[in-house]
Amino acid sequence: MNRTVSVNDGIIVSMNDKREVFRGSVLIENNKIVQVERNSSKLKADEEIDARGSIVTPGFICSHTHLYGILLRGAPLKLMPPSDFTQNLQRIWWPMDETMNGDDAYISALTASLELLRTGTTTFADTFSGPNAIKGVLDRIENGVLEAGIRGFISFEATQRRSEEEGYQGLEENERYIKKAKDDKMSGMVSIHASFTVHDDLLKAGKELSDKYSVPLTIHTSEGKWDLYHNLERYGKRTFERLYDLGILGKRTLVAHAVQVNEDELDLIARTGTSVAHNALSNMLNAVGIAPVPEMFKLGINVSIGNDGYIFDAFENIRATYLIHKVNKLDPRVMSFLQVLEMSTVNAAKSLGIHEKLGSVEVGKLADLVIIKPSVRPTPLNESSAYGYLVNSVNGKDVDTVIVNGEVLLKGGKFVKIDIDKVNTKAEKIVSDYWRRLANVTEKVEVLGL
Ligand SMILES: [Zn+2]
Known part of the structure; x- marks a missing residue:
């Protein structure tokens, strides 16, 4: 009926x-x-x-998030404060993701989905990282997302920072979920952490998977300078030159950040029809720089807004994007109301290949x-x-x-279907346990053997 x-x-x-x-x-x-x-x-x-x-x-569309990032809010990490972006990964994100289990993944997906909904986002693209909780974890995340009722792309972030096989296990989990996702609000995609934590073969395997199932491929790119230096030193190429030579860029590819890029790299992004997820608040938090978004617009690159698992309120992310480029360029004309609203709706829909169905208020959508x-x-x-x-x-x-x-x-x-007090009580129980385990991590310095 x-x-x-x-x-x-x-x-x-x-x-x-x-x-x-x-x-x-x-x-x-x-x-x-x-x-x-x-x-x-x-x-x-x-x-x-x-x-x-x-x-x-x-509904606003967040083109890059980490739902599990919500568990970092106030977390009791007893680690030396990071002084640059790589240490940020080594001392905060990697201990955090290695401590996560399926229950943590589920509750973060539920609470982050609710916060996204409450603040105006109806679709997101999430990448989960948890090397000790790979197999089946996307089902736990799906449970949390479906309970909230939001629309989402979910994926496992494949990385070889600890071992070669783990990268392929990550891709397998993505493929398993892509084939399984049957609910009309849930979709799978392929996620790779960043070019400095994976070998060429894994990048190519990720692209093949994305092409095989016609789903987005997402990857962090040139967020901090480390990605650039790594690629220059090991491959003699800048980050986007390496990705281009490997055939990774293209219309289904959605790169996050693209902060440390030069004009030649912007040309490669534009020429291949690659989309960019811009994360202004996260870039400020991590002190990695300011992505050249006005230049991207001039080249016709499709740029959307992500939150990178930091602040989930759609309007805060829209406002930060609106402001940061003005002060960076000392020119208030470089970003308009309409541009930032497009970035959060139609551009984000295009970056995920869903622009025929979502992103605007029109008959048939x-x-x-x-x-x-x-x-x-x-x-x-x-x-x-x-x-x-x-x-x-x-x-x-x-x-x-x-x-x-x-x-x-x-x-x-107010949430119509959800008893938010019950969710908060459940979250407190699960996350207290997670924080107890997290507090035991006192030192974490990864050696990047790539
Ligand atoms: Zn990210």
Whole structure:
């Protein structure tokens, strides 16, 4: 039986081809948008949502995250503070991922998915790392994601930082899940950690897998300088030159970061149709530099916004992206409202190969919508002020309603299906145990034998 939901009389930021913004209503039938009306009329439906005084956007899409990163919040690491990006991996991320088990993966997926939903994101692309919890771990992550009800790409981050075989085990886990993912909200993809922790053969095997199943291939690239130096020293090539020579770049490839890149490398990214996930807040946190996003735009590169497992609120990431390039270039014109909103919707959808189905409010698209109700409206909220409100004013706490695949998951700022107190209690129990194990890790310095 068909179930209908209508969203009535809101300011609709459509992100359609003409990027139209208008006052109107949206009708959803089952999991699809079936009608978009440009007036204030109320559309009859089984569930009618009043969007007056609100902005209606397509669900935001986070093109690069690590759901398990949420467990680092306040974690009791007793390690020397890192002084550069490589030490950041050695002293924080690698001890953290080596301590993780399936229960930790599950609870991080559930709580991070809920936080993403609560703050406006409806689709994400996640890579999990946990060398001591490889086989079957994506099923545990899937359980957490499905419980929350969000839409996600999940993957295991293949790395050979400890051994050759582990890299292939990581790819096997990706392939197993890609073949298994049957729920219409869940997808698999291929993930490789970074070029400085894998050999050429694994990179090529990852690309073959991505081509075989027509799924995205994602990899960290030139985040800190180490990736660049490693490739120059071992291969005599800059990072993107090595990836290009190996045939890794292409339309299905989504590289995260691309901070330490030169003009020749940007040309390779543009020429191959490779997409970039930009992570402004994480790059600031890790002090790795500022990606040349305005230059990427000039070359027509498809750039989207990721959170890299740091701050999950879509609006904080949008705002950081909007601001960082202005101060970096000493030019306020280098980033516009529309560009950062495109990065979080249509560009992100394109980077994951889902732009035919998601990223805009249009008839025929899947019904992933966010209704944002600014708690204070100091200026008129209308068609011309909506972008300004989204980029310069609201945050995740202003998200009133979230619809994923036609299902209302958040209403009035509250989860509809989830008892959040129960989830918090469960998280406290599992994560307390994880933190106890993590606190025992006192030293961790990996020797990169690659
Ligand atoms: Zn990352």
